[in-house]
Amino acid sequence: MMAKTYFGLEGVLAKELQVLGARNVKAANRAVFFEGDLGFVYKANLWTRTALRILVPIAHFKIRNEEELYRKLKEVAWEDYFEVTKTFVIDANVFARQYKNSLFIAQRSKDAVVDRFREKSGRRPSVHTQNPDIRINVHIANEKVTVSLDSSGESLHKRGYRTEADRAPISEVLAAGILKLSGWDALRDFVDPMCGSGTFLVEAALMAHNIPANIFRKDFAFKNWKGFDQELFGLLFDKALEKEKNFHFNIYGFDRSAMVLRKTQKNLRNALMLEQVQTEQADFMEFTRPEYFRDHGLVVFNPPYGEKMEADIPELYRGIGDTLKREFAGFEVWLFTSSAEGLKNVGLKPSKKIQLYNGKLESWLVKYEVYEGSKKHT
Numbered sequence: 001m002m003a004k005t006y007f008g009l010e011g012v013l014a015k016e017l018q019v020l021g022a023r024n025v026k027a028a029n030r031a032v033f034f035e036g037d038l039g040f041v042y043k044a045n046l047w048t049r050t051a052l053r054i055l056v057p058i059a060h061f062k063i064r065n066e067e068e069l070y071r072k073l074k075e076v077a078w079e080d081y082f083e084v085t086k087t088f089v090i091d092a093n094v095f096a097r098q099y100k101n102s103l104f105i106a107q108r109s110k111d112a113v114v115d116r117f118r119e120k121s122g123r124r125p126s127v128h129t130q131n132p133d134i135r136i137n138v139h140i141a142n143e144k145v146t147v148s149l150d151s152s153g154e155s156l157h158k159r160g161y162r163t164e165a166d167r168a169p170i171s172e173v174l175a176a177g178i179l180k181l182s183g184w185d186a187l188r189d190f191v192d193p194m195c196g197s198g199t200f201l202v203e204a205a206l207m208a209h210n211i212p213a214n215i216f217r218k219d220f221a222f223k224n225w226k227g228f229d230q231e232l233f234g235l236l237f238d239k240a241l242e243k244e245k246n247f248h249f250n251i252y253g254f255d256r257s258a259m260v261l262r263k264t265q266k267n268l269r270n271a272l273m274l275e276q277v278q279t280e281q282a283d284f285m286e287f288t289r290p291e292y293f294r295d296h297g298l299v300v301f302n303p304p305y306g307e308k309m310e311a312d313i314p315e316l317y318r319g320i321g322d323t324l325k326r327e328f329a330g331f332e333v334w335l336f337t338s339s340a341e342g343l344k345n346v347g348l349k350p351s352k353k354i355q356l357y358n359g360k361l362e363s364w365l366v367k368y369e370v371y372e373g374s375k376k377h378t
Ligand SMILES: C[S@@+](CC[C@H](N)C(=O)[O-])C[C@H]1O[C@@H](n2cnc3c(N)ncnc32)[C@H](O)[C@@H]1O
Pocket: 166, 167, 168, 169, 170, 193, 194, 195, 196, 197, 198, 199, 200, 254, 255, 256, 257, 260, 282, 283, 284, 285, 301, 302, 303, 304, 305
């Protein structure tokens, strides 16, 4: 099988899959290959925090042209995989010079599926590009074709808890990946001082309580497959609920905007984490360390990065650096941003810098260890 992810998260996803029980796990480019049974497909969809979708291959073959693709796709017993009453869509990824247009490939693939059903039963399934029941992935690399069923459907970053989004919310999968890269272990306090819609807070809390990332999500494409094993899925779901752990530290979220904090709280409530996470209005520029803060906490945040937001980036990042030095001695800080200019102005020496992408924007996850003496060195 193959799990897709973002650039830079392949390693953490491979680890996640291994821990869940996948066999033969191999990280690739924006993807991880692995082996597992049908139950594992359900489990991977429920539990993995850094996968975008899980693909299950059903056919491999070679082709020389589009007509051969059509013929070979028509030989796949589609009626064994889904009922004619289901809607479907084809996603085509084409890495071959002779096929100019992946849209055309998707079109021909769709014809093959539809014609197969029509010839077998006299009826044809409909295509739905928005919200189809079944997603089929046709991957062409030169002459090699892999046909897969997408077991997830909508991207797994759509967890189901984030009904409120402010400007520039971070993808849930990216947020979870950043937390994994930061080494969030739930053995200390966690702080997001610019929490926006609260994605880091929810993901950190779900991890701390060992609650599956997609426990709140209703739809998975595998539920529409012909062989969907409701009983097995129910069993895995109930087992997942039993794995919840106690968390003995605190998670704090701050934002300067009261309006944004109301959104944070709504999302936290959706994820049943409102009582587990403390939120408060505070401007980071004037932040003073609250008495209830314990030492050695983990700070993870993504400040405005200048893309859609009006902010004086150098001034903002200078202020961030000043507050970190003044109020966060003894903390480990991870800052995620697409602003190279911003980073130059923090005035702290990074001890690690990891390249990632935020959508199409090149971004960096930067680690600062703030010591008592940090102030003197700048
Ligand atoms: C890029 S967004 C964070 C997105 C967030 N991680 C999420 O999941 O939605 C940046 C946030 O920083 C907040 N912010 C900007 N300047 C701030 C300041 N001086 N103090 C505290 N929060 C600030 C904004 O209100 C906004 O919510």
